[in-house]
Amino acid sequence: MRAGARIDWQPIEATRNATDLAKVFDPVMRQRPVPTLAEVAKIAGVSIMTASRAVNNRPGVSERTREAIIRIADEIGYVANRAAQKLSGGQTHLIGVIGQLHTGFTAELVLNIGSAARAVDYEMLVYSLPAEDRSPPGNVVDLLNQVADGVIVILPYESEYLAQLNRSHIPIVTIDQTKPDPFPAIIADNYAGARLAMQHLYELGHKRIGFITGNERLASARDRRRAYADLCSQFGLEASDELVSKGDFMQKGGYEAAKRLLALKRPPTAIFAANDVSAFGAMTAIRQAGLRVPEDMSLIGFDDIPLAAQLHPALTTIRQPLPQMARAAVNLLLAMIAGIEAPSPLITLPTQLVVRETTVRPGGRGV
Amino acid sequence: MRAGARIDWQPIEATRNATDLAKVFDPVMRQRPVPTLAEVAKIAGVSIMTASRAVNNRPGVSERTREAIIRIADEIGYVANRAAQKLSGGQTHLIGVIGQLHTGFTAELVLNIGSAARAVDYEMLVYSLPAEDRSPPGNVVDLLNQVADGVIVILPYESEYLAQLNRSHIPIVTIDQTKPDPFPAIIADNYAGARLAMQHLYELGHKRIGFITGNERLASARDRRRAYADLCSQFGLEASDELVSKGDFMQKGGYEAAKRLLALKRPPTAIFAANDVSAFGAMTAIRQAGLRVPEDMSLIGFDDIPLAAQLHPALTTIRQPLPQMARAAVNLLLAMIAGIEAPSPLITLPTQLVVRETTVRPGGRGV
DNA sequence: TTGAAAGCGCTAACAC
DNA sequence: GTGTTAGCGCTTTCAA
Numbered sequence: 001m002r003a004g005a006r007i008d009w010q011p012i013e014a015t016r017n018a019t020d021l022a023k024v025f026d027p028v029m030r031q032r033p034v035p036t037l038a039e040v041a042k043i044a045g046v047s048i049m050t051a052s053r054a055v056n057n058r059p060g061v062s063e064r065t066r067e068a069i070i071r072i073a074d075e076i077g078y079v080a081n082r083a084a085q086k087l088s089g090g091q092t093h094l095i096g097v098i099g100q101l102h103t104g105f106t107a108e109l110v111l112n113i114g115s116a117a118r119a120v121d122y123e124m125l126v127y128s129l130p131a132e133d134r135s136p137p138g139n140v141v142d143l144l145n146q147v148a149d150g151v152i153v154i155l156p157y158e159s160e161y162l163a164q165l166n167r168s169h170i171p172i173v174t175i176d177q178t179k180p181d182p183f184p185a186i187i188a189d190n191y192a193g194a195r196l197a198m199q200h201l202y203e204l205g206h207k208r209i210g211f212i213t214g215n216e217r218l219a220s221a222r223d224r225r226r227a228y229a230d231l232c233s234q235f236g237l238e239a240s241d242e243l244v245s246k247g248d249f250m251q252k253g254g255y256e257a258a259k260r261l262l263a264l265k266r267p268p269t270a271i272f273a274a275n276d277v278s279a280f281g282a283m284t285a286i287r288q289a290g291l292r293v294p295e296d297m298s299l300i301g302f303d304d305i306p307l308a309a310q311l312h313p314a315l316t317t318i319r320q321p322l323p324q325m326a327r328a329a330v331n332l333l334l335a336m337i338a339g340i341e342a343p344s345p346l347i348t349l350p351t352q353l354v355v356r357e358t359t360v361r362p363g364g365r366g367v
Numbered sequence: 368m369r370a371g372a373r374i375d376w377q378p379i380e381a382t383r384n385a386t387d388l389a390k391v392f393d394p395v396m397r398q399r400p401v402p403t404l405a406e407v408a409k410i411a412g413v414s415i416m417t418a419s420r421a422v423n424n425r426p427g428v429s430e431r432t433r434e435a436i437i438r439i440a441d442e443i444g445y446v447a448n449r450a451a452q453k454l455s456g457g458q459t460h461l462i463g464v465i466g467q468l469h470t471g472f473t474a475e476l477v478l479n480i481g482s483a484a485r486a487v488d489y490e491m492l493v494y495s496l497p498a499e500d501r502s503p504p505g506n507v508v509d510l511l512n513q514v515a516d517g518v519i520v521i522l523p524y525e526s527e528y529l530a531q532l533n534r535s536h537i538p539i540v541t542i543d544q545t546k547p548d549p550f551p552a553i554i555a556d557n558y559a560g561a562r563l564a565m566q567h568l569y570e571l572g573h574k575r576i577g578f579i580t581g582n583e584r585l586a587s588a589r590d591r592r593r594a595y596a597d598l599c600s601q602f603g604l605e606a607s608d609e610l611v612s613k614g615d616f617m618q619k620g621g622y623e624a625a626k627r628l629l630a631l632k633r634p635p636t637a638i639f640a641a642n643d644v645s646a647f648g649a650m651t652a653i654r655q656a657g658l659r660v661p662e663d664m665s666l667i668g669f670d671d672i673p674l675a676a677q678l679h680p681a682l683t684t685i686r687q688p689l690p691q692m693a694r695a696a697v698n699l700l701l702a703m704i705a706g707i708e709a710p711s712p713l714i715t716l717p718t719q720l721v722v723r724e725t726t727v728r729p730g731g732r733g734v
Numbered sequence: 735t736t737g738a739a740a741g742c743g744c745t746a747a748c749a750c
Numbered sequence: 751g752t753g754t755t756a757g758c759g760c761t762t763t764c765a766a
Contacts, residue, residue: 034512081454110495126495307674
């Protein structure tokens, strides 16, 4: 788990090779729940400090000593105590993540962060924000920081709170949040992405496009809506307040927003939902109204969560570059942990149109 | 976050009421990243121990002193350092959870565990097992145990490993795992649930039912298959090896398993998938074969993950009592932490048939 | 009711 | 290259 430590558990019998050594640590194994560095050091006949250096791959130990120590650590199943490491001012090779796991997009992002972290030999611990409680997760950041080297935060809203915490020099990177202005953040180019979506619908021939908004406490939602409005006027599309229906990035919100659009005297021929999840809700509403997707109503989402491709019909959407975003967030965080100034506090990543089955020409089949 | 502490962050200015007090801790706030118990104690003019007792709601402090201390702690934004608590042998009011978050069922279960934990004033930290790595998460349990009071484990396979760890007296509860025999575990009644599913199909009139197996490293998968086989013979249904198609609880596995069933000379009229996710895969396969669900092929899943209700058509399935399972797991774990012997090491919870739109009479519409 | 001392496991800083 | 010392923030144990 730790660089150079490789202490994956395996049965003691399988690795034991020096029988006299076994006599020394065998009783220890049974008594102490988990072996400590002191035990490793004692068996190896070195000081704790030397054992520490060896296990952590730090300079200042002869190769022979290092190998012996690492072998012993492996054998008795030594696992570094991160709490102690952190408490004594060291690093734990652990990053914390805070996010709402029940949100499809966030959940997927978190998994990507986990992969990105493991790729650079870090582990990830997740705190799942409760859906109900939208108040700043105050001490949760502290909590994670007590055991991790830094924290990646994916809040369901923008908050000045993090800027405050940052003064305490806790390494924090946010995703999808631009509000505390010069604050380290990763974000997809939501404006450009939404333009892509609108352009796609426009090129298919749609002149009357409905929009389901997202949770506008987030910059991503505001940017997508802005692009919608801008392109409506740029393309000379019909634009009116009634075509903008309030959603919240959730399934139910999308469902109800779509219902309102469908109830218009002149409904749109296509709907652009601010994210995939609300598009799913919209699809339900469209079907309930007795209409077909895409024949009677085109539908496009945003995010490209895995589910989008699995639906029938598969959802046309704008893909956020989750792996890249995750990697960028991890790298930025590690840079901060290492004390390196970030080149830019706000990193914007490009999006991509993914055409699937829910968008066709108005009133028609196929493209 | 901690009982009796209630240290939700709020702007200092808003809560400050004693100006001379402010002088004392204001500079402290700016220097130290996070205030410690020592600072609380110093401001309050008491010993660290007294502050500890007050903040943790322990006896041995006069009411007046306690109130004063708690007020100060609130004001300077004191947050207990769990690492230090754990290191010094205390409890952290934190539980750890290990599971594969990309599995729909596990993800949902984890969210429920979070709610259950918060309901009893505990917080939850999650370690997401990587999909690729199926080896025992050895030190991960240790890792969580270094900061949490106990760990709930949801493994994608059964393993003796946990039994080993348990000898170290780390409080561990598993879910969906029965292998290390007398080991604390929560599990749904998969056998009875699968019987419910089969009975439902039988009552609709299906005589030839295909089964998509789960990951048989798990007891849940084995129990469901056993129920399928038992009821086939009990009801005198056609039973043959070709009707049992190997899946793995994953979407793709379900897709391919269903394809094999559809390619039979005499395909079944209904498919029972060992879980919802493989049922989704099966649905894709069925449609690709030009058949309709449920008119041409009935389909029933297992788990009742949220997505099941949102699909079109909505999936008939067997509901696992996730909230109850989560609560049971948390309670059992807390009991172990408190040193209370569990009444029974294996707690089995009832399942429930949820009839939706994917099951009808063979070859027919409606029931 | 309160406090002092010791120590959890580890790492920085400074010896040698 | 190696060891010693001090201390992270907290709780236990024991003393007052």
